[in-house]
Amino acid sequence: MTRLIVIGSGFGGLAAAVRLQARGFDVTLLEKRDKPGGRAYQFREGGYTFDCGPSIITAPDLLDDLFDTSGARREDYVTLVPLEPFYRIHFSDGRYFDYSGRSETVARELTKFEPEAVEAYHRFMAETGRIYERAFVDLAHQPFMTVPDFLKVLPELARLRADRSVYSFVSRFFRDPSLRMVFSFHPLFIGGNPFRASSIYSIVPYLERRGGVHFAMGGMYSLIEGLVRRFRELGGSLQCGTEVAEIEVRGGRAVAVRARDGRRWEADGVISNADVAWTYQELIAPRHRRKYTDRRIARLKHSMSCFLLYLGLDRQYDQLLHHTILMTDRYKGLIGDIFDRKILADDFSLYLHAPSKTDPSLAPPGGESLYILAPVPHLGARIDWTREARPYRDRILRFLEEEFGLDGLRASIKVERWFTPLDFKTELNAHLGSAFSIEPVLLQSAYFRPHNRSEDVERLYFVGAGTHPGAGLPGTLLSAEIAARLIGRDLGTANRVLNA
Ligand SMILES: Cc1cc2nc3c(=O)[nH]c(=O)nc-3n(C[C@H](O)[C@H](O)[C@H](O)COP(=O)(O)OP(=O)(O)OC[C@H]3O[C@@H](n4cnc5c(N)ncnc54)[C@H](O)[C@@H]3O)c2cc1C
Structure with missing residues (x-):
């Protein structure tokens, strides 16, 4: 054998x-x-269960296919549940956008920001659908082992204007700065900088609408x-x-x-x-x-890293959905701080994962299992995480309490751990502690x-x-x-x- x-x-x-x-x-x-x-x-402590990394399933058919090709049915191994809305995105001016797969919800949310955006959204989806067919269905399945393999797809990449960034692609459709964030931040999920990741990476909103956003029970x-x-x-x-x-x-x-x-x-x-x-x-x-x-x-070029806080809370917050994203109004500036200037900024964009909203078994009754993700520079930066982790954690918690309104957050923590770029390096053997590799x-x-x-x-x-x-x-x-x-x-x- x-x-x-x-x-x-x-x-x-x-x-x-x-x-x-x-x-x-x-x-x-x-x-x-x-x-x-x-x-x-994943780790468990004090009755809380924490997934440490991925939390959003965007292409469930790939998982089904994996089990299927091994002669099994995915449903017999794990239960996936669709989330609605997919996530809520908060802006620093107090407004929020419920990002959803349902046309009527999206239309309602878009109109809050820019009345003409509904029509722009349909054009955006149609265009990203075309990119999906080429970039995901055709290109992502190919091995690209030789120069001729690549030359064959070059005209297609040129037609798709793959040289353009996700942000500039999205800006062709939406004028409102908040909507530009909503439809361009997705490359961050895979370690990409929206201002320089190729527009072929703008397909995520299309992928999400096509297959939904799912969570695995347990x-x-x-x-x-x-x-x-x-x-x-x-x-x-x-x-x-x-x-x-x-x-x-x-x-x-x-x-x-x-x-x-x-x-x-x-x-x-x-x-x-x-x-x-x-x-x-x-x-x-x-x-x-x-x-x-x-x-x-x-x-x-390696992608950014993450600072992760895992908190077991003895209370729940209505402000939190299963997935909640808090955006700074310094979108481009903060991303530049993380990817290029490699400094720990004073403000944050945070992603909050509260899976106990969907699966209450992940926290004791009345409690919440919460993880907080802050994108930060990789270890190419001069940041000493052995010293910075604690004050950075304090700043995040203060921000969540005082600015976002999670009253009594610090007092409700029963279990706490954090994971820094240094842990990505030592635990996972990640070059430069990058969270998403190249x-x-x-x-x-x-x-x-x-x-x-x-x-x-x-x-x-x-x-x-x-x-x-x-x-x-x-x-x-x-x-x-x-x-x-x-x-x-x-x-x-x-x-x-x-x-x-
Ligand atoms: C915080 C965070 C949130 C994310 N959220 C999402 C999300 O919501 N949705 C999504 O689709 N993606 C998400 N991602 C990205 C996704 O999780 C990763 O891209 C993916 O899980 C990486 O899988 P991988 O196959 O590269 O292996 P990895 O998960 O990187 O695993 C590599 C393994 O190799 C082991 N290893 C390393 N060196 C050795 C060695 N010498 N000997 C033996 N073993 C070794 C490591 O211990 C590790 O277990 C997220 C990533 C992070 C960090």
Whole structure:
């Protein structure tokens, strides 16, 4: 049987492991942490359950497809519920926008800001629908391994004006500054800067309306547990607490991996779901890297990081929906502080996740499980998180109490943890502590993004946020589908389950 090692059990690693095991390979999945999930880790404390990272499911059909191709039904593993509205976006002038998949709700909300925007919204959706067909259906499913692969799609990218930023694309439709924020902030979900991410990333509002925004009951971690269960049912082996320290390369080919504790696994192929930059720099000796040299890695633009606060509250707040976003009026300025000037600004844009609104089992009765996400610069900034975390946390909580009106927030905290860019580095082996890996700009997308099959080492493949097509659940799930296809082609094995 052909033996494969998958390094890392984030969504990309797990999805690849399920697909490959279902194809008939003998897959061993090695995970550094005590539990699988990566950025989608979950912890429980004092009766509260916290999903640590992803909270929004935008393309549920990709999850259905993953279970389906492994010969199972997603519904038998995890329950997804649609959210309505998707989220509420608050502005500093006190107004808010309920972002929804229902036309009448969207029309009502748009009219609050700009009466002509309803017609503009329909044009925007029609245009993003066209981009979706090209960028998501055609481009995101392709591996982009060679220059000719890429040249074939260049005219299409030119037609789509992929050189334009999401913000400038959105500004063609909406005049009101708040509406421009509402329809352009989505690249931040995948580590992109709306002012320079290519307009092909403006499809998220379309994706959301098409498939809805969903939540997994029991927390997003139910998806991880469901995938692990499916992987094991198919005969795969998962070993947690196992950090890979080296990918051994012989004759230009990946032949084995060695763990930090000395254990060694021979393999016919290796799939890395660990950060791409980290994999090349830390796991593969420089003499085997002609393209991804340390110099080239240093030139890659990495996306921002996040400061995350997980709070178990003994009360609930009506102001909070399942997803709540608080926008500063210094939209462009704050994003510039995070991505370019790399400073910790005095103001915030925050994302608040209160999953106990949808699934009360995630908090004790009458309480709330709340996570607060503040986008912050990655570790390329001169910010000492060992000193800054506490005062930054204090400022956020003061802001939420005094400016946003969550009265008594600090007094209601029963459980508290935080996760800083430094934790992204030490816990998840994220290069520069980036939360979303390589920044999605045009020159780091498709052919220009690290390929799903290594360009330096044979029989080495990549899945996850830093590789094509990119970060976020949809991107990482697609990366696994592409890698599984490439591996099937390269190592050829009889499909045990059709289409896996
Ligand atoms: C705070 C936050 C919120 C987000 N919200 C959303 C959202 O709502 N919706 C959405 O679609 N996306 C969201 N994203 C993005 C999405 O979560 C990620 O893009 C995706 O989960 C990354 O998956 P991945 O496959 O790249 O693996 P990761 O989750 O990065 O996992 C990689 C795994 O590899 C392991 N590893 C690393 N090095 C080694 C080694 N040497 N040996 C063994 N194991 C190793 C790590 O421990 C980790 O478990 C969010 C991300 C963050 C950080």
